[in-house]
Amino acid sequence: MSLHRLTIHELREMLDGRQVSAVELTRDVLQRIEKVEDRVKAYITLDPEGALKRAEASDAELKKGTGGPLCGIPFSIKDVLCTDGMRTTCGSRILENFVPPYDATAIVKLKAAGAVLLGKVSMDEFAMGSTSENCAFGPPRNPWDTEYICGGSSGGSAASVAADECIASLGTDTGGSIRQPASHCGVVGLKPTYGRVSRYGLVAFASSLDQAGPLTKDVTDCALMMNVISGHDAKDSTSVDQKVPDYRIALTEGLQGTKVGIPREYFIKGLDPEVETAVRQGINSLREAGAEIVEVSLPHNDYCVAVYYIVAPAEASSNLARYDGVRYGFRDRSSDTLLDIYKNSRSFGFGDEVKRRIIIGTYALSSGYYDAYYKKASQVRTLITEDFKKVFETCDVLASPVTPTPAWKLAEKIDDPLSLYLSDILTISANLAGIPGISVPCGFSSAGLPIGLQIQASHFQEEKLLRAAYNLEQRMNISHLRPKNL
Amino acid sequence: MKITPQEISHVADLARLHMSREELEAMALQLDDILNYVAKLNELDTESVTPTTHAISITNAFREDVVKPSLPRDKALANGPKQNGEAFVVPRVI
Numbered sequence: 001m002s003l004h005r006l007t008i009h010e011l012r013e014m015l016d017g018r019q020v021s022a023v024e025l026t027r028d029v030l031q032r033i034e035k036v037e038d039r040v041k042a043y044i045t046l047d048p049e050g051a052l053k054r055a056e057a058s059d060a061e062l063k064k065g066t067g068g069p070l071c072g073i074p075f076s077i078k079d080v081l082c083t084d085g086m087r088t089t090c091g092s093r094i095l096e097n098f099v100p101p102y103d104a105t106a107i108v109k110l111k112a113a114g115a116v117l118l119g120k121v122s123m124d125e126f127a128m129g130s131t132s133e134n135c136a137f138g139p140p141r142n143p144w145d146t147e148y149i150c151g152g153s154s155g156g157s158a159a160s161v162a163a164d165e166c167i168a169s170l171g172t173d174t175g176g177s178i179r180q181p182a183s184h185c186g187v188v189g190l191k192p193t194y195g196r197v198s199r200y201g202l203v204a205f206a207s208s209l210d211q212a213g214p215l216t217k218d219v220t221d222c223a224l225m226m227n228v229i230s231g232h233d234a235k236d237s238t239s240v241d242q243k244v245p246d247y248r249i250a251l252t253e254g255l256q257g258t259k260v261g262i263p264r265e266y267f268i269k270g271l272d273p274e275v276e277t278a279v280r281q282g283i284n285s286l287r288e289a290g291a292e293i294v295e296v297s298l299p300h301n302d303y304c305v306a307v308y309y310i311v312a313p314a315e316a317s318s319n320l321a322r323y324d325g326v327r328y329g330f331r332d333r334s335s336d337t338l339l340d341i342y343k344n345s346r347s348f349g350f351g352d353e354v355k356r357r358i359i360i361g362t363y364a365l366s367s368g369y370y371d372a373y374y375k376k377a378s379q380v381r382t383l384i385t386e387d388f389k390k391v392f393e394t395c396d397v398l399a400s401p402v403t404p405t406p407a408w409k410l411a412e413k414i415d416d417p418l419s420l421y422l423s424d425i426l427t428i429s430a431n432l433a434g435i436p437g438i439s440v441p442c443g444f445s446s447a448g449l450p451i452g453l454q455i456q457a458s459h460f461q462e463e464k465l466l467r468a469a470y471n472l473e474q475r476m477n478i479s480h481l482r483p484k485n486l
Numbered sequence: 487m488k489i490t491p492q493e494i495s496h497v498a499d500l501a502r503l504h505m506s507r508e509e510l511e512a513m514a515l516q517l518d519d520i521l522n523y524v525a526k527l528n529e530l531d532t533e534s535v536t537p538t539t540h541a542i543s544i545t546n547a548f549r550e551d552v553v554k555p556s557l558p559r560d561k562a563l564a565n566g567p568k569q570n571g572e573a574f575v576v577p578r579v580i
Contacts, residue, residue, distance in 0.1 A: 101561040194541040208541060237547035238540070306524045317501060324502070326574050331567035338576050339502075347504040355503055359494065359513055360520060362501040376527050378537030383530065385538060418519050434541025459542055 003028040004164040005482065008073050008221040011167060015062055015072045022058035022072030026051050026116055029074045033118070033165045036486050042140045042160040044079050045087045046119035054116045061114060070228060071114025076166035078157050079120035080127055081212065082201040083107055086117070090203050091125040091135040091153075094329045094349025104201025105233045106170060106212050113228045118166055121156025125351045126320065127177055127205045129153050130420055131413070134353045139410060142185060143483045144449055148407040151181030157215045158185035162450075163486055168225060169215040174205050175308055176402070176427025178213050179439040183402035183452025186441045186481065188222045188469070189215045193459045194434035195240035198233030206315035207238075209308075209431040218479045219440065219470040223247035226462060242460055250463035251470040255289040258468065261296035261395035266426055272405040275451050278443030279401045282453040285442075285475035286399060286468060296395060298387040303380050304429040309421055310364050310377035311432070316354075317361025323349060356417060385433040392458040397468045401426055402454040406445040426454065436462050440469045441478050489518045 003011070003025050014020045030048050037043060051074065058072035077083060080090050082100035084107075089095045103111065111117070124134035132155025133139040140156045142148040143163035150159040154171030158181035161169050171178045173191035182189025190213045197212045204210060214225035227248065232241040262283060267276065287293050325331035325345030332344035350358070364373035391398065404423060413420050430437040436459075439452035453472065457465040473479050491510040494517065498505045505513065559572070568575040 098565055101557055101564060195544070208539070234549060238544065240542065240544065300530075303527060303530065306527050309520060310524060321502075325567060326576055328565035329567070336577055338579050341576065342502040343504050346502055350503075355505075356513065356516060358501045358503065359497055360517060363493075363497045363517065366497060366500060373521075373524065375537055376532060377524075378539065379532035379535040380527050380530055381538040382535050383532070385541070417516055418523060421520075432538075432541070 004032040006167070007217045008070065008167055008224050011073060012069070015067070022055040022062065022116065023052060025072060026055035026074050029118065029166060036163050036165065039146050039486070040141050040143055040159050040163045040165065041138060042076070042121050042156040042163065042165055043119050044089055044091070044122050044137050044156070047086060047117070050086070051116050051118045058114055058116060068113035069224060070110060072116060073114070073167050074116045074118050075110060076118050076121045076157060076160040076169040077107065078123050078154050078169065078171045080123060080172055080203045081107055081170060082203065083117065083120065086120065088120060088203070089137070091123045091137065092349065092351065092354070093136045094323050094345070096136070096330065098328055100201070102201065105198035105235060106229045107201065109229050110170065121160050121169065123156055124153035125354050126203070126316070127153040127172055127174055128316070128353050128357055130176070130180060130423055132156065132181070133410065133414055134351055136351055142407050142449070143486050144186065145447070147409055148449060149184065149410055151184035151407060153177040154189070154215060155181045158182050158187055158189065161185070161187045161215050161217060162483065164482065168217065168221055170212060170229070171215050172202055172210055172212045173431065174209045175312060175431050176424050178215060179402050179427050179437055179452070179454060180424070182215055182439040184407040184450065186450030187215055187217060188219055188438065188440055188479070189213070190222050190226065190438040191430060191436060192226065192230065192462060193436045195238055196436070196460065196462065197229050198236040198239045200233055200235035204319040206312040207319065208315060209312060219466060219473045220248065220251060222438070223251055223466050245463055247463060247466055250467050253467055255286060255291040255468060255471050258291045258397070258464070259395045260286050260291045260293050260468065261391050261398045262293060263296055263298045263301065263391070263398055263400055265298050265301040266400035268404065268425065270404055271401060274445045275401050275403070275405060278451040279453050282442035282472055282476065283399050285472050289471040289475060291468070294395065296391045296398070298391060298429070300380065300383045300387050301429055304384055304432060305421055305425050307377045307380045307384065307432060308424070308428045309360065310373050311381065313357040313361030314364050314374050315361070317358045317365065320354070320358055353417070381432050384429050388429070388433045388435055388458070396457065396464050398456045400454045402439045402452040406447070406449040406451055430456055435459055436465055438465055438469050440472050442472065442476055443478070489514045489521065
């Protein structure tokens, strides 16, 4: 039996029923990794011994009946979340040998729930990118066709889930980095409300936008992971002290009485017709499930990319000042003054896209430009947030495409940063407004590449969002499909 | 507006980055592209709009001012490229 193909909820039942042991499951997934990893290239660091040891401990707990909700389930982790004693590179040469002395809070929670950590997966350097090609250690591939990008920045997370190289993964999303690769790889990916999941130990890119969340094989697994990772954390003063519901309970109700808004501005010029067809079919499924569909408007969405590419680089230029070759990370040994250590270590350690964003951010914050760029962008950010507030007065959730096109070929857009930035136009607003968004598989392109449908909800309305996603998934009935040629 | 390689050189210096002549020229063109695009924000009148600094409204997050366990020194120093068991070591500054 191919255990690696199953979901968390299927496997938890089998583990509880002693039909399979955690060690058998972990071995099966490790064998799967051995078989496909040279084509998918999802992992930066793999820890088979650690995983098997952890699986043995899980079996002991399962025997005693004390196993947590994720006990014995093998996970991959985006390499931007700190793992105690396990190398965390952020896809960057500057952190190539960085071994964190502590776990991120989300990792503490996964471990406490019994998760088995397999290793760390690939990503765009410091989560800056939409293709994972900005990884210093080579890009992961799309399991549906390895000539294609898997999306980014949580590309390794999405690819490892789609290729069954793990059962589920934890990623992060600053402008679409969970939802976009989930869409391109045909898996479920949720960016929670800002403040729902602790950012402690999540290596910061843009602190007012970053949020960690699940990438899973179906919506039920997504809810199960949210149950574990959500909640207030004294170590993250921006996490919110609000009760965590059992997200799984919310799923199975129908959509009668649910109002689904279709934002006109998300069906932009340049939207691929195959994407539009698949998404419209998805919206029809929501209607069949009982939802009322209404057209709505988010008039300022067209400005979201411009806002984001000031706000995010500004925050990044400040956050990345910490990589100075002094306390951790790469130091250029040939430098003999402190200033040269800073400059040489950073210039060697950072890749082109990271440097580009540091330059944009430093420019936007530099003397004389602050009002024109950062302040202006922060004001338009307010307008974008108010648009959402207005539509959520009448709608429960919004349905739309996740990305304007299906995945493209590796290296196709690597030399044109602005056109890449524009491909984030349907996901960025959720981060600017802090609202949750999910990508659920809703179809395939004629080339056989997956297409996702995005559902967004108001702050802390993950239950509504997951319920709509679950109803869509039940009706589409494609979440169980896997790449054939892998 | 046209960004010059000299301006990029100044910004790179602020950001503690070295850039070659070619890198400065390429970056000037790319930044110019991006800022031209960003200029569309000026289509909007934001005179009376309060800037967003935080996506959700939270007030100050206070906690009791008590000492809690933190990383022991050896662990905090362990990733330092150069350290002497007590502190990170850098070339003499003064």
